[in-house]
Amino acid sequence: xxxxxxxxxxxxxxxxxxxxxxxxxxxxxxxxxxxxxxxxxxxxxxxxxxxxxxxxxxxxxxxxxxxxxxxxxxxxxxxxxxxxxxxxxxxxxxxxxxxxxxxxxxxxxxxxxxxxxxxxxxxxxxxxxxxxxxxxxxxxxxxxxxxxxxxxxxxxxxxxxxxxxxxxxxxxxxxxxxxxxxxxxxxxxxxxxxxxxxxxxxxxxxxxxxxxxxxxxxxxxxxxxxxxxxxxxxxxxxxxxxxxxxxxxxxxxxxxxxxxxxxxxxxxxxxxxxxxxxxxxxxxxxxxxxxxxxxxxxxxxxxxxxxxxxxxxxxx
Amino acid sequence: xxxxxxxxxxxxxxxxxxxxxxxxxxxxxxxxxxxxxxxxxxxxxxxxxxxxxxxxxxxxxxxxxxxxxxxxxxxxxxxxxxxxxxxxxxxxxxxxxxxxxxxxxxxxxxxxxxxxxxxxxxxxxxxxxxxxxxxxxxxxxxxxxxxxxxxxxxxxxxxxxxxxxxxxxxxxxxxxxxxxxxxxxxxxxxxxxxxxxxxxxxxxxxxxxxxxxxxxxxxxxxxxxxxxxxxxxxxxxxxxxxxxxxxxxxxxxxxxxxxxxxxxxxxxxxxxxxxxxxxxxxxx
Numbered sequence: 319x320x321x322x323x324x325x326x327x328x329x330x331x332x333x334x335x336x337x338x339x340x341x342x343x344x345x346x347x348x349x350x351x352x353x354x355x356x357x358x359x360x361x362x363x364x365x366x367x368x369x370x371x372x373x374x375x376x377x378x379x380x381x382x383x384x385x386x387x388x389x390x391x392x393x394x395x396x397x398x399x400x401x402x403x404x405x406x407x408x409x410x411x412x413x414x415x416x417x418x419x420x421x422x423x424x425x426x427x428x429x430x431x432x433x434x435x436x437x438x439x440x441x442x443x444x445x446x447x448x449x450x451x452x453x454x455x456x457x458x459x460x461x462x463x464x465x466x467x468x469x470x471x472x473x474x475x476x477x478x479x480x481x482x483x484x485x486x487x488x489x490x491x492x493x494x495x496x497x498x499x500x501x502x503x504x505x506x507x508x509x510x511x512x513x514x515x516x517x518x519x520x521x522x523x524x525x526x527x528x529x530x531x532x533x534x535x536x537x538x539x540x541x542x543x544x545x546x547x548x549x550x551x552x553x554x555x556x557x558x559x560x561x562x563x564x565x566x567x568x569x570x571x572x573x574x575x576x577x578x579x580x581x582x583x584x585x586x587x588x589x590x591x592x593x594x595x596x597x598x599x600x601x602x603x604x605x606x607x608x609x610x611x612x613x614x615x616x617x618x619x620x621x622x623x624x625x626x627x628x629x630x631x632x633x634x
Numbered sequence: 635x636x637x638x639x640x641x642x643x644x645x646x647x648x649x650x651x652x653x654x655x656x657x658x659x660x661x662x663x664x665x666x667x668x669x670x671x672x673x674x675x676x677x678x679x680x681x682x683x684x685x686x687x688x689x690x691x692x693x694x695x696x697x698x699x700x701x702x703x704x705x706x707x708x709x710x711x712x713x714x715x716x717x718x719x720x721x722x723x724x725x726x727x728x729x730x731x732x733x734x735x736x737x738x739x740x741x742x743x744x745x746x747x748x749x750x751x752x753x754x755x756x757x758x759x760x761x762x763x764x765x766x767x768x769x770x771x772x773x774x775x776x777x778x779x780x781x782x783x784x785x786x787x788x789x790x791x792x793x794x795x796x797x798x799x800x801x802x803x804x805x806x807x808x809x810x811x812x813x814x815x816x817x818x819x820x821x822x823x824x825x826x827x828x829x830x831x832x833x834x835x836x837x838x839x840x841x842x843x844x845x846x847x848x849x850x851x852x853x854x855x856x857x858x859x860x861x862x863x864x865x866x867x868x869x870x871x872x873x874x875x876x877x878x879x880x881x882x883x884x885x886x887x888x889x890x891x892x893x894x895x896x897x898x899x900x901x902x903x904x905x906x907x908x909x910x911x912x913x914x915x916x917x918x
Contacts (some may be wrong), residue, residue: 346859452703478698528730528732528735528736529737529738529739531692531730531736532728532730532736532737532738533738534692535692535720535722535726535728536722536723536728536750536801536805537718537719537720537721537722537723537724537750537754538720538749538750538753538754539753539754542753546741546749547738549740550740551738551739551740559780621637624740625739625740626739626740626785627739627740627785627787
């Protein structure tokens with residue numbers, strides 16, 4: 319399959335997935351009890367006239383399909399809608415927060431890739447107590463929730479030692495990097511542990527291959543054999559897991575963003591759900607779905623570079 | 635007396651298991667002179683492949699190896715890591731049974747052919763590729779430049795085995811170990827590949843240890859034959875094919891089907907472990 323045909327098929331699939339998820343999210347929010355009115359009019363509620371005015375303004379009494387189709391029509395015109403809680407365009411809300419989440423997820427992904435792959439490789443090649451130690455640490459990392467790790471990191475490195483700030487996303491550049499170091503670490507521990515396990519298994523399997531014997535019997539340098547023949551061939555499962563992890567990190571950032579009081583997409587989504595802020599929930603979920611499908615498409619294209627036997631779009 | 639190229643002296647390999655050891659090579663001794671070809675024949679599991687692994691020190695660490703293997707007088711078991719790598723790089727070349735499994739599928743054929751030259755001999759990449767093209771041409775691969783850019787899965791088994799042979803010849807070793815190099819190939823590719831290996835070896839004056847089930851083939855392209863049974867060499871020499879003396883060899887040669895006479899059933903070998911031990915006890 320050519321790259322063009324593949325991308326066309328992938329885009330079609332993405333649109334279909336978006337349509338289905340947006341319908342589901344819209345429907346579920348519609349069915350859930352509660353209304354955004356409470357947040358708009360304040361805890362004491364408004365007069366019947368105020369309620370009627372707000373309800374009419376935001377079409378809250380229109381039938382489900384009318385509202386859904388209206389929202390879909392706006393979306394097709396590039397309008398993500400208007401947040402009735404923030405009284406702001408949703409696109410502005412998202413634009414203001416996507417940077418924080420992107421920076422957080424990128425940093426976490428980098429930590430996961432570097433720590434996970436090197437720990438897994440080391441465990442597989444060294445064996446013995448290195449392997450035991452890595453496996454034990456991985457088991458602990460996998461079974462500790464990210465908010466526990468986040469709180470522990472804050473109390474040790476931010477409050478105790480004072481090396482890092484306790485909350486906020488900084489003012490850009492290096493400051494952001496320092497602010498996001500602990501959240502990214504908290505976010506990456508479980509996934510790094512998982513990737514280490516996958517890497518270890520994959521490296522062990524590839525190291526036993528016949529072509530590695532060929533390389534050894536030709537007297538090639540051990541380090542070169544590990545890099546060029548073992549690690550290089552272990553990449554398919556590693557890249558698969560890494561891709562899936564990055565895609566889920568975006569949603570998984572919710573907890574960590576809350577622990578570290580970061581103003582990212584995750585905390586925006588949680589608040590919007592609680593406040594029945596339909597337009598915001600829809601838009602954030604659309605962003606998450608697009609990111610998920612995009613990451614997976616990138617992984618699919620990467621496969622064909624990693625293993626020439628895999629054709630684009632094939633089911634191997 | 636000058637040293638032969640390769641000398642195996644009472645080589646034993648025992649696999650350490652829970653509750654004891656299982657001895658799989660039980661005192662293998664032979665020599666291969668410069669330019670000489672030795673055919674190693676025997677049933678599956680008789681220790682032929684283990685022997686080549688012992689020669690290249692590729693046996694699993696779970697094996698305890700005793701006896702000596704000397705290459706040009708240097709003891710292979712006693713080599714340090716550096717000497718061992720140098721020995722594997724320059725002195726011995728190994729051709730495996732299944733080229734499909736023994737060539738890394740994710741790198742191009744050109745990379746497989748040139749990596750040893752470029753990495754270990756300091757040959758310029760372009761120069762190494764030029765040499766690879768020449769050698770592919772010599773082993774009968776057409777359009778060699780194009781083959782270098784292809785991946786192993788795009789080549790047939792026979793073609794890939796020629797690539798394997800070319801990769802060994804590129805390293806210019808003194809001894810080639812060929813472990814059933816044609817078994818995994820289809821019949822027409824078998825004779826082509828074997829003819830090329832034999833021709834190239836003779837033209838370059840290289841020594842060969844040829845492992846096979848095919849007694850005729852071994853007799854045709856080797857100076858001497860060695861017959862293995864249960865981890866031992868029961869008979870070896872230039873006479874083996876024409877005038878075998880050991881009962882096992884006689885039976886083995888008698889078990890081959892003939893193209894002239896029709897038989898309903900091939901004979902079953904009656905020589906077994908008990909007969910083997912009895913014979914050994916009588917001899918000593």
